[in-house]
Amino acid sequence: MAHVAEFDAKAAWDGGQSPFRVSYGKMMMWFFLVSDALTFGGLLVSYGFIRHKYAEVWPKAENVFTHFPFIEQHLPLAYVGLMTFILIMSSVTMVLAVEAGHRMDRRGVTVWMFWTIVGGAMFVGSQAWEWYHFIVGTHVGGPEGHGGALRNVWDPATSTYVKQVYHGATMAVNEYGVPQFANYFFFITGFHGFHVFSGVIINLTIFLNVLKGTYEKRGHYEMIEKVGLYWHFVDLVWVFVFTFFYLL
């Protein structure tokens, strides 16, 4: 933006002002996001290692995520594509709310924040739906009634593993392939989904403040920018989760 060009970076280090030209809150949001990104980076790297190790027995995402709401057809990856679209879309509405805040346009902020919350809620709902189908597996609503796969299931009566047709997924066993697949799916998409859920709650809080006129009184809408950073970060993580879980 315009102010950066006039900014004397050298003199700024002499004190009395922020050499980064940002407020404390915004800087700390960035630092938090870096640390959170390190967590997700670690999780995805560990996922990549295990996946590589069991490459020959790892299930293919297009054989696992084939459902679409209200359509009883084999549609691989269609729903996750829609989820990705919803999240990118809500990222755009968020950035438009930030932009409206920079113009002190209270109505604009209200409208765009509202759509961001709607998009976020839709995404969380979609993820719950996808988890449901992943956990329940093929014997509910599966195409042409096929279902299940032979798995080693622990039998407490004999204290041995017995071969059994298994539907759906738990942490210990799943019908799609190696148990690690479900473990990483639950952990990483769950961790991300929890971030989205928190984001929706935070956005809702800020939205109520906008309605109350808190930021109008304060004289600036920087709070929208700060929660916007968090919301974009959630989108950013999803871009990677989408690639590593569903595409590769």
Place this chain on the structure above:
Amino acid sequence: MSEFHDDYPHYETMSNHDEAYGKKARRTLWNVFWIMLAITIFELIIGSMAPGHGWTGTLWLKVLFIGLTVVKAAAIVLWFMHLGHEVKFFKYIILLPYITFILYAVFIILVEGVYSGYPRNVTRVDQIFIDQQKELKSHSAQGGGDAHATEAAHGEEHH
């Protein structure tokens, strides 16, 4: 706060702008969105074509997908999160530590991944596990008859 720091700059209002600037900014943001949408649709099309063409797991496909993902990530960080507009030093203090960590993580995963892939480094337990999984996979692929019989037998055990 202002009574203690009278001449402290108000960073909160520094990125405020007028309608003319906002119009330009919005156009940029929508362009970024359309590019990201196009990339995502392209990825999904390639992803759904991959199994039929035998592209699954090929190196070029992995490089393509990861490359496109990094492009999308850069678009989010630089435009949506406005990091492209921040002071140079601030950009570096966010990006450099993270990029360093990720490059190191990628390096270590490649080294360790190659190491664990050598036959002599696959442990006995790993091999048993992989063989079991392969066997289960081939049984499941053979069709329902056998599998259903097993299920029925197991059901009787419980009743």
